[in-house]
Amino acid sequence: MPTLLFYLFALIALLFGAGVIVNRNPVSSALCLVMSFVGLAALFIQLDAFLIGIVQILVYAGAVMVLFLFIIMLLDLRSEKRRRINRLAWIGGAGVTAAFVFLLLAALQNFQGERFPALRPDIAATLRAENLPADAASTDSALIALTAGRLPDVHLTGEVLFTRFVLPLQIVGALLLVATVGVVVLSKRRLT
């Protein structure tokens, strides 16, 4: 059953991904991109990355796609008119892509993929209990979930983000602010 779901969602992600670049109408391309992201989010969730899967839906399928559709409709883009294609550029581009796929196949052929390892929350729970002060162990919700055999994914991701990656997290926050200000400046009608 998990294998079947993997093929289903991988197929959704890939087919709609191909739809993005095949469609002539930008709106259909954007909607194909949403479906591709949803399939990808399902793959993330199947890989036990629940937080990333949900963030993928919220940020990509939600915010980013609304922005794309908004811009497409703001600019009132119609289907592209067919133009004379530059045959040399087209052959070159297709060649580069084919070469990439060929390299991918060649690399994966020699790569011994591992089997899907089972999660061991019990090992993590004992390690975590050793590192916690004795009085904190009884109230630590992640430890309770791990002992019960569940995966407190959001808790653990947040812990890594707010301990090991505090500085990058702050920098990314500043980056978002800079991007917001930059977009406002760019969108002003007259740049003085």
Place this chain on the structure above:
Amino acid sequence: MPALNDYLFVSGLLFAIGLAGVILRRNIIIIFMSLELMLNGANLSLVAFSRYRLVNGLPDYNAQALVFFIITVAAAEVAVGLAIIVALYRARKTTHVEDINSMHY
């Protein structure tokens, strides 16, 4: 369950689709969407590696933190990029990259 190879293959194919879109398409907005597709292909391989290389019985959360940062930076990039496209459209009234050639040669 599928093996790591299968996930890497899907991730590589998504990247290849995005690459083909960036190279072959001439509409700047479609090129931008294809870029997002490439970023997501890379994200999938990161998440797959994080799940298949367990650390103390749990997925490797360093990789998932990296994916989180990639998604954040990609969101900022989309906002700035689309603002640039709007500014470009106002100046040139086109989103076709072959019409934007004042820096050509």
